[in-house]
Each structure stands twice: as structure tokens, then as C-alpha cells.
Amino acid sequence: MLDFKEILKKSRYKVTPARIAILDVFLKNKIPLNAENVFKKLTKTGEIGTINEATVYRTLTSFEERGILTKVYLQKDSTYFELNNDHHHHIVCTKCSLIEDFKDKEIEVILKKTVEKSYNFKKIQEHSFELFGLCKNCSK
Numbered sequence: 001m002l003d004f005k006e007i008l009k010k011s012r013y014k015v016t017p018a019r020i021a022i023l024d025v026f027l028k029n030k031i032p033l034n035a036e037n038v039f040k041k042l043t044k045t046g047e048i049g050t051i052n053e054a055t056v057y058r059t060l061t062s063f064e065e066r067g068i069l070t071k072v073y074l075q076k077d078s079t080y081f082e083l084n085n086d087h088h089h090h091i092v093c094t095k096c097s098l099i100e101d102f103k104d105k106e107i108e109v110i111l112k113k114t115v116e117k118s119y120n121f122k123k124i125q126e127h128s129f130e131l132f133g134l135c136k137n138c139s140k
Contacts, residue, residue: 011066018051022059023068023083031099032072032080032090035060073128074099089128093135100135 004023008015025041026033033041035057042051060081063069069081074092088101107129115124 007068011063011068013066018055019059021045022056023063026069026081026083032074032082034076034078034080036078071128073130075130075132089130091131091133093138094132095134095138098135098138 004020004027005015007023008019013019021042022038025038029041035053038060039051039053039056042056060069060079064071064081067084070084072080072082072090074080074090086103088103089107091100091102092098111124111127115121
């Protein structure tokens with residue numbers, strides 16, 4: 001289990017109930033979420049006091065800047081985030097929005113080889129790899 005207090009301290013954040021609650025939403029849901037999703041889940045559980053959706057968004061953005069969260073590019077209208085605790089990619093259903101994580105070491109090897117063959121690039125600092133299609137239920 002992740003120790004959110006320790007993660008916040010290492011990132012030089014003050015440990016607050018709101019920050020712990022925001023990170024806990026990601027741990028419990030295990031899917032990429034946007035600020036609206038996080039705010040609704042916090043409101044439903046009653047875990048937040050006077051925090052508003054804009055504060056949630058600013059907190060998510062600052063967590064991403066310090067490496068606690070990762071941005072996920074899902075071809076949607078808002079920015080999605082997830083915990084930055086293991087490297088993986090996503091398959092997204094374009095009809096029902098189902099998201100499935102996947103890991104593939106061969107993709108990582110291909111990315112490394114791509115940079116090695118590049119004339120202009122020496123290093124990949126980060127990357128995002130999402131696949132979009134129809135899940136089994138939606139393709140029936």
C-alpha cells in the first residue's frame with residue numbers, strides 16, 4: 001500500500017486531509033480520472049470540507065508537476081491523471097469509455113530503438129501510448 005503521507009513529505013508538500021483524500025481516490029479507483037471525477041467522488045464520500053473543483057484541479061496539476069501523478073491522454077475534453085506508481089499503457093473503448101491497462105516490454109524496446117536510430121533525438125524523457133478501439137461488449 002502506498003504511504004501518501006511519505007509521498008507528500010518527499011515532494012515537499014504539507015500533509016493535509018484534502019491531499020490525502022485526493023490521492024486515496026486514485027488508489028481506490030485504479031483508472032485515470034479528471035478533476036471533475038475526483039471532486040464528485042470526494043463529494044459523494046464526504047471526505048472534503050470546503051475544497052472546490054478548481055482547487056482539486058490545481059492540486060492534480062501540482063501533483064503531476066512533482067511526479068506524484070501522471071497525465072493520461074485519452075482524447076477527451078479534459079485532462080486525466082493517474083498515480084505515477086508503475087509504467088503502463090491504456091486501451092480505451094471509443095464507445096463506452098472502458099479503459100484497460102496493459103504492459104508490454106516489447107513496446108519499450110521499440111521506443112528505445114527508435115531513439116537510437118533518430119538523427120535528431122538522443123533521449124526520451126517521457127511518452128504516452130494509448131490504443132483506441134471497441135471493447136468486446138461494444139463490438140457485438
